[in-house]
Amino acid sequence: MHEAFSHITHRTAPLPDIPWIMAQTWSHVLFMHWPVNAVQLQRFLPEELTVDTYEGTAWIGLVTFQVQETKFRSLLPLQFLRPFPQLNIRTYVQHKGIPAVYFFSLDVTHLPSILGARTLYGLPFRKADMSFSSQTAYFFQSSCVTKEKREELDISYTPVSVGYIAEPGAFEHWTIERYALFTKRLNKLFLSCIHHTPWKLQEAKADIQFNTAASFLPRSLFIKEPIAHFADRKEAVFFPPQKA
Template identity: 50%
Template sequence: MHRAFLHLQHRPIPLPSSSWLMTQVWSNVLFMHWPIQPEALKGVFPPSLQIDLYDHTAWVGLVPFQVSNMRFHGLPSIPLFRSFLQLNVRTYVTHQGIPGVYFFSLDVNHLPSVVGARLFYLLPFRQSKMAATLNDSCRFQSSYSFGQEEEELDVCYTPLSSPYSADKGTFDYWATERYCIFTSRGNKLYRGDIHHTRWSLQKADATFFRNTMAPFLPANHWNEQPIVHFSKEKKAFFWPLQKI
């Protein structure tokens, strides 16, 4: 048993009774969060979900990281899925009191992951051009284009503080300690459970060279400086989607 399953007290809901389906390791994770008026998000995710607010404000996050050591339960790691980059655009929602994450887009530089995740997890994965320099000072670049649509992120980031675990009730805890995702197909809503130990966070600094992600948001959304956190590594476990 992985040590993650010895730490369950931080979960807002119990683990599913079934076995986990897949595991992967996330490295050099950057959390960047911007406040946004809740009205700006209406109509861009399923109406059966409720916007989750912190300090009476909705939040949109950009989260770039590296994925590695992906494997399915009972099987060895898959060479084809050994390592790739990912960039998530997300917000925070609840359903029947359960907090979770809703993704507007999930960009990767790995076509098999796009196909598999769209098929089995009904998530809006997209193939993008990506590059990363991942060391003490990281740089992450992503470019997605489809027809006339183009979204880019070019950011350099550096951890500033010693690692810490966020306290319940703080924004740091609220924005990172999320253990399920919500997605939909047609008028059907699905939930996918996730498990990992609590995040070890560091305060961080980010310098943006370009950011045109999520063009459906207000044009000035990215203008102010975000709240930025860094985490070196996390092993996560995923369960199959369940219709709710």
């Protein structure tokens, strides 16, 4: 049994009764969140999903990290996969009482990940030019061209507090402690679950040099500094999608 299953009481969605199929290790994770009008955001979601809100406000999240390791169940890590950066644009939804994540896009440099995730999960992965480095701070750059639009993100970030586990009811618990995601393909809604131990978070400072990511939203939403959190490392296991 994977060591993550020694912690299950913290889950905010039911644990699937099917075997997990893949594990990934993420590092240097940055969560950035901005408030957005729930009605405005709802029109970008599949009709079956309802935008979730925290104290009446919906949130858009930009999450950057390094994928350090990928392995399939009962197999050794895929040694030919070097670490690669990833940028996820997401929001938070509810369906049949399950709090979950909905991804607008997931950008990576790694083509096999794009093909695999699109095929298995129906997730909107995109190919992007990206770079990541670590010095006195973490530096992340991404550029993705789609539908004649260029979405770019250029940031540096650093943790600024001691580590802690978010308490239920706190904003960071509501946004980050989610263990399900919904996708829609071929006019059918699917639920996919993940599992990992609770996030150990630190408050973070994000210095945004340039941001045209999430181009479907007004740029005025991103004028304010985001609420930012950092996590050093997390290993997660993935379950196959099921019809919701």
